[in-house]
Amino acid sequence: MRVWLSLILLAVTSVATAQQTILNSSYDIARELFQAYNPEFQAYWKEQTGEDINIKQSHAGSSKQARAILQGLEADVVTFNQVTDVNVLHEKGNLIPEDWNQRLPNNASPYYSTTAFLVRKGNPKDIQGWDDLAKEGVDVVFPNPKTSGNGRYTYLAAWMAAEEQFGGDENKIRDFMTRFLGNVAVFDSGGRSATVTFAEREIGDVLISFESEVNNIRKEYGTGDYEVVVPKTSVLAEFPVSVVDDVVDERGTREVATAYLEHLYDKEIQELLTTFNYRVHHPEVVKATEDQFPPVKLLKVEDYFGSWQNAQDTHFASGGVLDELQAQARRR
Secondary structure (H helix, E strand, C coil), X not given: CHHHHHHHHHHHHHHHHHCEEEEEEEXXXXXXXXXXXXXXHHHHHHHHHCCCEEEEEEEECHHHHHHHHHCCCCCCEEECCCHHHHHHHHHCCCCCCCCHHXXXXXXXXXXXXXXXXXXXXXXXXXXXXXXXXXXXXXXXXXXXXXXXXXXXXXXXXXXXXXXXXXXXXXXXXXXXXXXXXXXXXXXXXXXXXXXXXXXXXXXXXXXXXXXXXXXXXXXXXXXXXXEEECCCEEECEECCEEECHHHHHHHCCHHHHHHHHHHHHCHHHHHHHHHCCCEECCHHHHHHCCCCCCCCEEECHHHHHCCHHHXXXXXXXXXXXXXXXXXXXXXX
16 A cells, blocks of 8 residues: 555656746736747647646736846746846846856847837827927827836937937937927836827827837737837847746756747747747848838947946936936926
8 A cells, every 4th residue: 555655656746847837027018928939838848858847927017027036036037128137136136147148149138129119090290200209299108217128228219319310419318308208198117007008098199119019019909090110210129038047946947947048049939929020030030021120220228328237327226317307307
């Protein structure tokens, strides 16, 4: 009897071991993307190892997710939309190594995007570029840069576009940014809530978000009701990923967590990513989808602000440039 009981317990233990669980902590507008990717990875992992894997998701603004991990959320992997939100896991928690972005190709960014505009049918305010967003009578919606990586990309894209337009003239850049921020109708905490504000509450003339997201919104809410405008100049928006070393080593999930991120680079998944309107790196997929993505001059944050950390400290810290410009906008 004891022998049979031992065999049963061994079998149950083996099944439990095969059915590992990992948690992916991600930005809030990536729900549908990973709902599509996770079954693909589960099938891939089963084929490669014979093991089942359970994948859980956590979604919120990228910075909120990073803070949650620092406060104890046991995420095996992060798939964020800004470098600083991954860096903080090393800098404030020592949960990952400093060189985390060298462990996978393209600075550990398996896909990328840029910032674009979603306008209502007919584009009634004739919004074509960044300068139009600072005009009187234009109501703008995008997430709060203090809480959202999406929002920080929008703010920095607007600043860099102004720097290009005004040849680096600081006074003209600040004047543009003050008028631009003064036009913000709602500062939601994340990209998903900004979408609800614009598409469901029908607030604002233009929603600014990732090119991938505005195309997905248009598809979801009605292609006949919205138009997508991709400015000729915008920001390179990378989507960095990393395993959370402290978590995967404690839980014994490093192998599957690493494979989960590496599989994002494989051709069939790169093709899947383009169906969500993300730009990718795989050369064959790039060539096959070249008509899908308008040409745009992509500006790197590091080239204009020195580093992501410098941009964070200068613009988004308490009392930084963002706070100054918002105070000026309120006084207008």
